[in-house]
Amino acid sequence: MMPPARPAMPGKVLVIGGGLAGCEAAWALARAGISVELMEMRPCACTPAHRTSLLAELVCSNSLRSSNPMNAAGLLKEEMRALGSLVMDAADACRVPAGDALAVDREKFGRAVTERLEADPLVSVVRGEATGIPPGRPVILATGPLTSDRMSAEIELLAGSKHLYFYDAIAPVVSAESLDMTAVFAQSRYDKGGGDDYLNCPLSEDDYQAFLDELLSAETVPLRSFERELHFSGCMPVEVIAASGSLSLLHGPLKPVGLVDPRTGQRPFAVIQLRMENAAGTAWNLVGCQTKLTHPEQRRVFRLVPGLGRAEFLRYGSMHRNTFVNGPAILDGTLRVRGREEVTLAGQITGVEGYIESAACGIMAGLFTAARVLGNEPLPPPAETAMGSLLHHATSSQWKHYQPSNINFGLFPALARRHAPDARNAAYVQRAREKLGDWLSTEPLPPGLVRE
Numbered sequence: 001m002m003p004p005a006r007p008a009m010p011g012k013v014l015v016i017g018g019g020l021a022g023c024e025a026a027w028a029l030a031r032a033g034i035s036v037e038l039m040e041m042r043p044c045a046c047t048p049a050h051r052t053s054l055l056a057e058l059v060c061s062n063s064l065r066s067s068n069p070m071n072a073a074g075l076l077k078e079e080m081r082a083l084g085s086l087v088m089d090a091a092d093a094c095r096v097p098a099g100d101a102l103a104v105d106r107e108k109f110g111r112a113v114t115e116r117l118e119a120d121p122l123v124s125v126v127r128g129e130a131t132g133i134p135p136g137r138p139v140i141l142a143t144g145p146l147t148s149d150r151m152s153a154e155i156e157l158l159a160g161s162k163h164l165y166f167y168d169a170i171a172p173v174v175s176a177e178s179l180d181m182t183a184v185f186a187q188s189r190y191d192k193g194g195g196d197d198y199l200n201c202p203l204s205e206d207d208y209q210a211f212l213d214e215l216l217s218a219e220t221v222p223l224r225s226f227e228r229e230l231h232f233s234g235c236m237p238v239e240v241i242a243a244s245g246s247l248s249l250l251h252g253p254l255k256p257v258g259l260v261d262p263r264t265g266q267r268p269f270a271v272i273q274l275r276m277e278n279a280a281g282t283a284w285n286l287v288g289c290q291t292k293l294t295h296p297e298q299r300r301v302f303r304l305v306p307g308l309g310r311a312e313f314l315r316y317g318s319m320h321r322n323t324f325v326n327g328p329a330i331l332d333g334t335l336r337v338r339g340r341e342e343v344t345l346a347g348q349i350t351g352v353e354g355y356i357e358s359a360a361c362g363i364m365a366g367l368f369t370a371a372r373v374l375g376n377e378p379l380p381p382p383a384e385t386a387m388g389s390l391l392h393h394a395t396s397s398q399w400k401h402y403q404p405s406n407i408n409f410g411l412f413p414a415l416a417r418r419h420a421p422d423a424r425n426a427a428y429v430q431r432a433r434e435k436l437g438d439w440l441s442t443e444p445l446p447p448g449l450v451r452e
């Protein structure tokens, strides 16, 4: 059951940003019978990556990743479809062959989303840059990773400068179950803090040389011109540090100081440290290994490290320009800004990462705002679902250094019991489906769901 009704919020909802999240939010609101003004700055002003004036433009790859429901990205898509997603609907209609991935004809996809929203009598699409957040009416802010400068300044006022970031530098995250625990040892540097909070992958001199050679010759994703500033801000990809000298990594992310391998009683030649990524300890972060290596190269090169030979990558490393807030510090459990509760954030700006994650976040922002406009208190999806785990990440995760994340099973609450690796994903999926079913069967249905 939904909690008891509350007075409705006044006025037409303003959605700022006609990207993946903003379009989904506007669509969910309109499906609930609520009028929306969707404000998109293109073509009046542009970001450094968008090329067209189409809504929901895909700025880079035309792939929305795997359709396989047995992985987290496929499961998220399944849940989005169950919630009447416009992005999924348009993507299915504009699909191009790409194996088990859902890839689209990007032009047709953007046009399909634009036409559907422009044709909706409850949605008015307004072109122009929003330079402020109007008080006193419900606003969904979905201006994305390349938010305009003036809006970034507004968000800084809203979030506080220490909670607004302009790029992300993500190190790969691997699953605990895939680690070779006979090769790693638990220990904090100089036994600080918890003493054994970190896992350490020790490298001999030969291991280090082999890793270095492959790291230096590996294929990388080129930096876009507007991302070059990252290198000057002191945040270097591990391969760039490596290229500055054959011993540089030993004074940086692979430094062995303060660590003694208990099996040899010696300090290893080099060490890659793993830091726990979630409270359940199912996911571990390769400390300091932010990288621009392509995904296949990350798998190939990091698997050379002792202990990581069979590493399962829950999240790949990346570095790019990205405007996002520290969601858990400033958002409540329904994506509203604490202290400015008429403002809800959606999409990549909250610290979710990726096309489908941004769109999914937009659906939730639309549903939650619709519930309030209709006088109900929203009931968020359970944390065991893909939607709920993303929401939990963006609003309640407890990382020391909040970083964006795409959907992966490491974000889900741990399973009640251990499963063989080939059965684990199926167990996450089965639990998620049951929980989503329970949530969808609550009365009344979450507003915004397609009822026709």
Ligand SMILES: Cc1cc2nc3c(=O)[nH]c(=O)nc-3n(C[C@H](O)[C@H](O)[C@H](O)COP(=O)(O)OP(=O)(O)OC[C@H]3O[C@@H](n4cnc5c(N)ncnc54)[C@H](O)[C@@H]3O)c2cc1C
Residues within 6 Å of the ligand: 016, 017, 018, 019, 020, 021, 022, 039, 040, 041, 042, 046, 047, 049, 050, 056, 057, 058, 059, 060, 061, 062, 128, 129, 130, 131, 142, 143, 144, 145, 146, 147, 148, 150, 151, 224, 320, 321, 322, 346, 347, 348, 349, 353, 354, 355, 356, 358, 359
């Ligand atoms: C260069 C780059 C490449 C990426 N490549 C991929 C990829 O290949 N695969 C993937 O899954 N993810 C990728 N991402 C990550 C991300 O998922 C996408 O950027 C995604 O589009 C984010 O969705 P969003 O709705 O939050 O933001 P967007 O889709 O960017 O939408 C935000 C919208 O707000 C508009 N806007 C900004 N400021 C204002 C303002 N003040 N007033 C009005 N409108 C405004 C923008 O013009 C834009 O249309 C990439 C990100 C970047 C920056």
